[in-house]
Amino acid sequence: MMLEQSEDDAPKRARRDDREGEMAVVGRSVTINRPRVTLFAFWRDFQNLPRFMEAIEKIEPTGPQRSRWTIRAPAGQMVTFEAEVTDVKDNERIAWRALPGSQIMTEGTVSFSDAPAGRGTIVTANIKYQPPGGDLGRLVAKLFMAEPNIQARHELKRFKMLMEAGEIATADNRKSKEDR
Amino acid sequence: MRALTWHGTNDVRVDTHPDPEIINPRDAILKVTSTAICGSDLHLYDGVIPGMASGDILGHEFMGEVVEVGSKSSLKKGQRVVVPFTISCGQCFFCQKQQYSACDNSNPAAKQDASEKLYGHAMSGIFGYSHLTGGYPGGQAEYVRVPFSDVGPIVVPEGMDDDTVLFLSDILPTGWMAAENAQIERGDTVAVWGAGPVGLFAVQSAMLMGAEQVISIDHHPHRLDLAKKFGAKTINFGETHVLEALMEMTGGIGPDAVIDAVGMEAHGFAVDNVLDLVKQKISPGADRGHALRQALLAVRKGGRVSVPGVYGGMLDKWPLGAMMEKGITLKTGQTHVQKYTHDLLRRIQEGEIDTTWLISHHLPLEQAAEGYKQFHDNQNEWTKVVLTAN
Ligand SMILES: NC(=O)c1ccc[n+]([C@@H]2O[C@H](COP(=O)([O-])OP(=O)(O)OC[C@H]3O[C@@H](n4cnc5c(N)ncnc54)[C@H](O)[C@@H]3O)[C@@H](O)[C@H]2O)c1
Ligand SMILES: [Zn+2]
Ligand SMILES: [Zn+2]
Numbered sequence: 001m002m003l004e005q006s007e008d009d010a011p012k013r014a015r016r017d018d019r020e021g022e023m024a025v026v027g028r029s030v031t032i033n034r035p036r037v038t039l040f041a042f043w044r045d046f047q048n049l050p051r052f053m054e055a056i057e058k059i060e061p062t063g064p065q066r067s068r069w070t071i072r073a074p075a076g077q078m079v080t081f082e083a084e085v086t087d088v089k090d091n092e093r094i095a096w097r098a099l100p101g102s103q104i105m106t107e108g109t110v111s112f113s114d115a116p117a118g119r120g121t122i123v124t125a126n127i128k129y130q131p132p133g134g135d136l137g138r139l140v141a142k143l144f145m146a147e148p149n150i151q152a153r154h155e156l157k158r159f160k161m162l163m164e165a166g167e168i169a170t171a172d173n174r175k176s177k178e179d180r
Numbered sequence: 181m182r183a184l185t186w187h188g189t190n191d192v193r194v195d196t197h198p199d200p201e202i203i204n205p206r207d208a209i210l211k212v213t214s215t216a217i218c219g220s221d222l223h224l225y226d227g228v229i230p231g232m233a234s235g236d237i238l239g240h241e242f243m244g245e246v247v248e249v250g251s252k253s254s255l256k257k258g259q260r261v262v263v264p265f266t267i268s269c270g271q272c273f274f275c276q277k278q279q280y281s282a283c284d285n286s287n288p289a290a291k292q293d294a295s296e297k298l299y300g301h302a303m304s305g306i307f308g309y310s311h312l313t314g315g316y317p318g319g320q321a322e323y324v325r326v327p328f329s330d331v332g333p334i335v336v337p338e339g340m341d342d343d344t345v346l347f348l349s350d351i352l353p354t355g356w357m358a359a360e361n362a363q364i365e366r367g368d369t370v371a372v373w374g375a376g377p378v379g380l381f382a383v384q385s386a387m388l389m390g391a392e393q394v395i396s397i398d399h400h401p402h403r404l405d406l407a408k409k410f411g412a413k414t415i416n417f418g419e420t421h422v423l424e425a426l427m428e429m430t431g432g433i434g435p436d437a438v439i440d441a442v443g444m445e446a447h448g449f450a451v452d453n454v455l456d457l458v459k460q461k462i463s464p465g466a467d468r469g470h471a472l473r474q475a476l477l478a479v480r481k482g483g484r485v486s487v488p489g490v491y492g493g494m495l496d497k498w499p500l501g502a503m504m505e506k507g508i509t510l511k512t513g514q515t516h517v518q519k520y521t522h523d524l525l526r527r528i529q530e531g532e533i534d535t536t537w538l539i540s541h542h543l544p545l546e547q548a549a550e551g552y553k554q555f556h557d558n559q560n561e562w563t564k565v566v567l568t569a570n
Contacts, residue, residue: 031273153293157289161289164284165271166205166206168204169267171288173200173325174198174201
C-alpha cells in the first residue's frame, strides 16, 4: 500500500537538494525591527542596494523597470549587466532578473511580511543563479558567487543593521581608503 | 597611541598603534583615564578563548573623557563617561528587551559566521575580546573608539573619582546580574564559587537582595577575607570538602541558589578537573568546568544555578542527570550591562555600594603586562588591577 506523503514546510533554500533545474537557489530570511513600508521603500529604490551589498559597486536606473548593475571583480575589474524588475507588489514583494544574454544569469525576489506581535518585518531574499561558464564566469564565480549563501547572509545582516541601527557595524579603528 | 596588545598565550605587550578615528555617525572617541584587567582578560591571556589574533588590543573595562563625537552621538566633548563592555545598538529586538549582550547589530556581519557555527547564533560585539565577538580594539589603550555611543556610555556625575565608578563597565553589573539570576527568596542560602571580583560583587549583591546566608568558596584566604567583609561565610576548598560543608551549613538541604563566578579555568586537582586541563591544553575550545559541576551537585532540589563565569566551547562529563532529576533552573549570559548602569550608579552615589575596596593595585598603562602577570600568578594579593592611562 502506498502512503500519501507530503513535502515538509521548509523553504526550498533550506533543502538538501537546493537546485531548480539549471539554477542554484540561495536565500535567507531575517527579521528586522522596522515597519514593512519603510523596508520596502528602501529596497524598491535599487540605487540604495550598494549601501549594504559589498560586491555591488553601483546600480543605475536605465528605464522605469530597468537598471544597470556594476559588480566589483578581482584586480579592480568591473562586470556589468542589465536587470529588469519583473514583479512588484507594494510593501510585499519585488522580483527582478538579468536580461537574457547577460554575462551573469540571475534572478531574485525579496519579500516582506509582518513578523508576529509587532516584532517588525520578516524579509526573505531568494536568489537563483546559473553558475556562469568560461573565464569570466570563473572570475565572477570566485568573487561574487563563490559562497553565495554566505554573501546573501552577510548582505541581509548589513541591511538589518542599516535599517535598525542606522549604520553598519565595523570593528575597524580607522577609515578605509575609499572613505577618506 | 600606546595600547596593551595580545601576541599569543601569556604574551601581552604595550605597543604603539595608530589613533582611532570616528567611522560611523554614532561613534565617539575617548581619551582613556582608567581601565581595569578582568578575569575574562585572563582567559584571553591563557589562550583558552577561541578567535584571538596577534595584534589585538585588549581591555573591556574602561572610562575616560570624550574627545571626539560622530554626527549622531549624544555625547559632548569633555564629558567623562564609563563604557559598558557589551556593544549594543539599542534598536534591535534584543536591545529593546534589555537583553543588550544579545544585540543583533554590533558584531560586524562577516565576523558573525564563526559564532553562528560554534554556538548556533551570532554573538554581539564586545570590546577587546575575541573575534567571535567582533574583534573590537579594546580600552587598555590611550584612546578607544566607542560605537553606539548614544546608548552605552554613562556620564559620570561631577565629583566622583574614577575608582568609584569604573566597575560599572562590567564586574559590578555582572555580580549584580549573577545575584538577580539566582532569584533570591527570603531565607535563602546562596553559595558563590570564586572570590574574584565577579564573585565578590555577586556576594555583595546577594546580601543586598536579602539572602539569609551567603557562602563564598575559593582557596585564596585574602580573597575570602574580602567576602567576609560583606558578611559572607567562607569555605576554603583547599582545606575543606565543599559539598559536605555546604550540606552541613544548610541543615542538610543544600544551597537554594548557587553562582559560578569561576568560569572555564577552574583550579584544583579533582579528577574531572585534571582531565579537563589535559583536554584544554591540546584542544582549543575545551572548557574546564569543575566549579560548575560541583555547583550543580551542591544546589538543592528545585534550586537555581546562575553562571556569570565565562565558558567558550565544549564541556563533557556534564551532570545532566543531576540537573534534570533535581529540577534545576539555570540562567547565564554575558551581562546586559546597559540594563543596570543607571540603578547601580545611583546606589554608589547613595553610599549603598562601595567598589573601591576591591582595588589592590594601580599601575600606569605602560606596565600593563606586569599587571597581567601578577593578577594571573598572585591572585591572593592581586585582587584587582586598575591601569591609569592619561
Ligand atoms: N558574564 C559576564 O558578563 C562576565 C563578566 C566579567 C567576568 N566574567 C567571568 O567571571 C569569571 C570570574 O571573573 P573574575 O574577574 O572574578 O576572575 P578571577 O580569575 O579574578 O577570579 C576567579 C576566582 O575563582 C577561584 N576559583 C578557581 N577555581 C575554583 C574552584 N574550583 N572553586 C572555587 N573557586 C575557584 C580563583 O581562585 C579566583 O579567585 C571569569 O570566568 C570571567 O571571565 C563574566
Ligand atoms: Zn570584565
Ligand atoms: Zn541591538
